[in-house]
Amino acid sequence: MDRLKAMSIFVAIVDTGSLAAAARKLGCSPASVTRAVAHLEEIAGERLLVRTTRRFAVTEAGARHAATYRLILEELGHLEARSRDIAVSGSVVITAPELFGRLIVMPVVESFLAAHPHAQVRVLFLNRMVDLVGEGVDVAVRLADLQDSSMTAVRIGEVRKLTCAAPGYLAERPAPKHPSDLMNHWCIGLNEAGAQELWRYRESASARRVRSVRVTCRLALNSAAAAIGAAERGMGIVRPLSYQVERQIADGSLITLLQDYEPEPIPIHMVFQPRRGSGGAVRAFIDHAVPRLRQTFGKSLRR
Template sequence: MDRLDTLAVFVAVAEQGGFAAAARLLQRSPAAVTRAVADLEDRLKVRLLQRTTRAVSLTEAGQRALESARRILAGMEELDAVTEDVAALHGSVAVTAPTMFGRLHVLRLVQGFLVQHPGVAVRLMLLDRVVSLADEGLDLAVRIGALPDSALRATRLGEVQEGIYASPAYLAAHGRPEAPRDLAGHAVIACTALAPVPDRWTFPGAAVVVVAPRLVVNTPDAAVDAAVAGLGLANLVSYQAAAHVAAGRLRRVLSAHAPPPEPVHLVYAPTRHLSRRVRLLLDHLADGLRRDCAAIARMATE
């Protein structure tokens, strides 16, 4: 572990008030954090932290070391910023997003970013599961839904909402359901990505409706295509249906029975040392996705 890294770990422990909190912040094991501080104390030949069973506090030497460490780390950040400003912007950034949301919204923004910054490469992982940024070597992640307790930093972009959609032709032929119980008499398209049990659809208030799917698919884009083709009613997320609603190919039904909206966030590691290329892509995605989320909310209504 290099000296700057041990200084950063020491500062995190001091500011968080303990090894466990610092480990969560840095996404490292408590043992690795403890070892880094011990290495720094061995190198400086002085005790920096007073450890008790309940708390960690700075010694007098630790307080002086903390002030110096902060100055050193701030100086390195300034040096990195100057270096990156002088040199052409190079390097790679790794991003993950839900598959369909990424294809419809994130990919387009990444393409624009790459045109603006030809020296930067982007690795875009489109996955319908939550992955660890640290384990997968990721810099940024788009997350839909409530965020778990985490040390990751998050920028809120907007919100999306599940809803029931069908084509105008289907509704003209079969009528419009007015309550969830009416779905029992309709052809439905079930997507196991949203409903793991395809013949049970849950609505707010713990209402569960038993349906008889005419088609079961495992990807949202397949459910969208089937709904547009008039095969039945589909439970979709607003960003999946918005463009088709705006074009008149789908209509929303049962909006009064929709679940609460889900937030959309852009998350990233709480490092002090966010590179300029990561910061630039973060800001680019945040600006673009905020606009997209606002547009989705306008388009995906009845």
Template sequence: MDHMHLMTVFVAVGEQESFAAASRSLNLSPAAITRAVAALEEKLGAQLLQRTTRHVRLTEAGQRYLDDCRSILASIEEANDAVAGGDTTPKGKLNITASVLFGKVFVTPCIVQYLKEYPEVDIAAYFLDRPVNLIEEGMDVAVRLGHLSDSSMKALRVGRMRRVLCASPEYLARHGVPQHPSDLERHSIIAASHLAPRVEWKFGLGEDSLTVRLKPRLTITSIDSAIRAAVDGLGICRLLSYQMAEELADGRLRIILPEYEEEPWPVHILHRESKYGSSKVRKFIDLLAQQLRAHPHLN
């Protein structure tokens, strides 16, 4: 069998961890899928998948080979696009990731517009509040908030956002408005973060920065729930400005201590390093960058 075909089948099985799902996605019979994987393992002399009656799992060698196959197949597609002049109609599948709320507010409208414009593309969007490794998890495009540490990706800066303290007018009327970060120790704190007995909030820039260690009254992993608690007057919360844009606009929340804010967080679009530019990836990045750069909450 053609080696590129074998790799394509293996990637479909490995990503979906299912022979049946790969059969449906590639429009091949289950027997053809099984034969292709067996032929590839025989050709390589290595077991790529562990099969049971209920599950399919990648072996360690299979995970490494899956990453390599994704890269090779993407390079072939991108090389074909480049030879065709880069103006071919986007087609195929795009995997995109962003944080949950950012994906809902900013990325989903771009996805909908893109899919309407390019009917031959399918998109899988993974909105997760955890770091996603683009290569290991097969992502084509990611949106990252904050300073970057991964230099192996191409990054396009498209905006910035503030990290702000907020509280309801009702809470501030009852407890007063803090004038300095140290005043927060006397206030009810809502921490939108992983459960921990204390939080450390950093304020200011450079040599003038300071860190305040606080014991939250409420620690909660849901940003929406933290906003609700702040709106209901429980205390002071610290969030990214876009996360509570509606509440700030209609006066249900007020920003406090703006003069002590950290440096704004950058917003980047990330994609995998490549010699060529895949038409479907490039056009999506162009659309997303245009939309994010024009959004008032990111600039």
């Protein structure tokens, strides 16, 4: 039997106070626990445990050996952790939409850098589709259905397209009950082209089919954060993504409207070139980020 494994088993026996409990803790068989003790006693040349049919006692020699094994295993763990940190070196170039990157991606980047002091990260906040190969990007976060099959993608969650307004705005006019009612409301657009937008909604709560409603935007901006801020101040109805307004929905500064007509959620993917994601800092970042982002969107705003 591997000597380090036997040491781990013996320390578990001492910690749990039972051979059976040690086996359960380590997920191994009772027979392997017994063999580990016999192996160590053979190497030590003395008894480490005094066993009866119902119980055991650690001998004086066993206590000394357990303390030594514990120190060896702890030091080995520290060495392995330092080796992992040193192994994760090099740089990662990441891109994400500006507000998503600032609110969601940056905390993950910062925790990655804290865990891997030899890695470097460059983050590009770009509200457009990025050519990973042409622009030298390793990892992209995309909020969209994917079309490019040449990339490897990992789904990390989804976001909803909401319709929101401030309580102050709704106090002065009736809330829309149907998407067609938006034609009689002040709307805040997210575009640079003009005062009209097409907002897409499901035809009914039970339908998957969507239809477009043409709205006139009294105010149009090219910044989601600025549009949300204007909506909070009562300037009109806005259509943010759910992650953008979690705080405002939670504190009541914005109220969701037309929930029965929301379109299907938008998937979120982490996209990377297959060869770029195979090892080193890029692979380490993907392994670090994916479970954390999935956990974030497991807690995100729900219908």
